[in-house]
Amino acid sequence: MTKRQKRMAAVAALVAGLALAAVFGFTAFRKNMMYFYTPTDIVEHKVADNARLRLGGLVTVGSLKRGDGLNVEFTLADCEKSLPVRYDGILPDLFREGQGIVATGQMKDGVFVADEVLAKHDENYMPPELAKSLKTADGRHSCAPFKSVMQAAN
Amino acid sequence: MNWTWFHRLGSPPSFYRFAGRLAPWLGGLGLLLLAYGWYAGLVLAPPDYQQKDAFRIIYVHVPAAAVSLSLYVLMALAGAVALIWRMKLAEAVMVATAPVGASFTALALVTGMLWGKPMWGAYWVWDARLTAELVLLFLYCGVIGLNAAFDDARAGARACALLAIVGLVNVPIVHFSVEWWNSLHQGSTILKFGKPAISADMAWPLYAGLLATYCLCGHAILRRAQNELLLRERNTRWVRELATELGGGARVS
Amino acid sequence: MSPEFWKMGGYALYVWGSFGIAAGIYLWNLIAPRLRRRAILETLLDDE
Incomplete structure (x- = not known):
């Protein structure tokens, strides 16, 4: 893996992690929203x-x-x-x-x-x-x- | 994979020239469309059956709200490119987009308040749509502030890119908030398929205003990106040549 | 334009207020990059 590919993977992981956290968070608090x-x-x-x-x-x-x-x-x-x-x-x-x-x-x-x-x-x-x-x-x-x-x- | 075409496209002097050629067209087209859109929206469009003349605020509110989301996506994408490819042009575009996006987010919020008071009966309510749009303004302001706090433009751009990407989760929340949760804000008019949500003589000025706002945002971002490139490349030969050429002419006249 | 037009059916303050603030924002987006460009070019020349 080149440095650039590593950075690409890091950004993709960040976006995926955030999306997952948001989905769980908002499912749990749906009523309060x-x-x-x-x-x-x-x-x-x-x-x-x-x-x-x-x-x-x-x-x-x-x-x-x-x-x-x-x-x-x-x-x-x-x-x-x-x-x-x-x-x-x-x-x-x-x-x-x-x-x-x-x-x-x-x-x-x-x-x-x-x-x-x-x-x-x-x-x-x-x-x-x-x-x-x-x-x-x-x-x-x-x-x-x-x-x-x-x-x-x- | 071969990325040379990508790097050539992102070369600062060639982008600077490209932007200089494209920007006047975008600006001119944007102003023409805006003039039509506002004239048709204020004078030609009939008043709404329910909201009467107050509905005309839609012609400034909806375009501002639409670009507030689109420009955020552009800013985050430019940020991701800047992080992964360490591309100066992407950094310049990201930094250039933030103030333009922030100004239209603020406009969407203010015109929304001026629409909400006479129609809903309140300037502001803490429903999901309004709250998420306010968070969007804070995210733009965060990127602007973070960028200003760094002396080193490249380190600043990396920090801004991270914040912009993290804030990306807010974009679908703003857009879908009126469908996911009960809210005081109504659903989307222009992205609603099927039965007509807005009659044609009211819709055309809105489409013109939307296109105008995208053109004028494009113009402002190109011009601001040019400025960022001048600053970031100030020690290169092409910028020094350009400065003497333009500045010298200005001093003589 | 007739006086009726300017009254906007009683919503003049809200409609004209919105369009006025919008005009300000659009204008700022046209002018601010130009002013900044001028300032940048001046500092670039002073550096030399």
């Missing part, structure tokens, strides 16, 4: 009661009720389960029925009480006329990006 839980996680797996967490899902169409002041109540759903959510505060511009959102808060008597709501829009961009002609668009988003953390970890 998730930005939010989904309604399925809370309904089926009971993520520690009263824990403060982020909950992501789609605002169910027809579920939005506006109360006094800024108070709103709505249902948040992933592809399988749904949960009632209560929030008192300023909503992002994109908030509406059918929209993906991520709410921060905790469970209280079967209701998720949020103190922050962020909008999670999708990767599709189109003019309004086109959106109207597509049934799936215009405020109705896919539930696919809201994956259960607990199912992924198992």
Whole structure:
């Protein structure tokens, strides 16, 4: 082996070792890298009661009720389960029925009480006329990006 | 294996001339495409059905984010070549790429924040995509800082190459973060196959802007690599001849 | 351009802010290598 071949082998070994370490590391910590839980996680797996967490899902169409002041109540759903959510505060511009959102808060008597709501829009961009002609668009988003953390970890 | 062709390609004076000829074309083409891309993106493209005019930030955010990853791969590859073949040109390209990549990583982060505030409702969240992109900026800054800390350019380049290669693991993490983990950031638009993720009149300015940004990055890297070669080869005859030729002319005028 | 265009549907600050910062970064990438080249050539001449 020449010196150059030795250096080549060393660089290849470094890259391979790092890749392997990264794969093991991220498989082990997959759950911790998730930005939010989904309604399925809370309904089926009971993520520690009263824990403060982020909950992501789609605002169910027809579920939005506006109360006094800024108070709103709505249902948040992933592809399988749904949960009632209560929030008192300023909503992002994109908030509406059918929209993906991520709410921060905790469970209280079967209701998720949020103190922050962020909008999670999708990767599709189109003019309004086109959106109207597509049934799936215009405020109705896919539930696919809201994956259960607990199912992924198992 | 015979590597002479490789060494001839990497000869500093011939690369210097090659870069000097190519750079103006890349710069000119890049500026033209950018002018079209920005004009079409700001004026011709219709507002988005959902995000209205705020979606136009995509025309600066996506090209910046795309080159931030591509340039990192280029930097690490140049670093690997520099480590294995001890090639001065590869060292020059690696050192030249770092500031360009860092500037576009910073741009991707800042424009992302300016897009996130009106659409998501927050400038910053610690989700996987945003955090990994911030790590990318730190890696670029690490390479720049490490290079500056060494007096000996060749020893500095070896240290930078190692850091660049180690940091390479972060690149797939940035790219796939939105698929591997739940995140607030949406999935990829332009690399999504199948159903249309973006309508054509919105997509063309984006493609133009992407190509423009790659051209302008190429221009900046060639120019910076030329500078690095001048410094690294300052005691050779070709650089001294070039300096008297260019500098002498500048002093007379 | 109409005033409506500059308002960007109420997102003027974010859209123009993004494009303004982007213009700065693109410009810096064009100019910085040129300035550095000038500085390098000057030191090379002084060395002689």
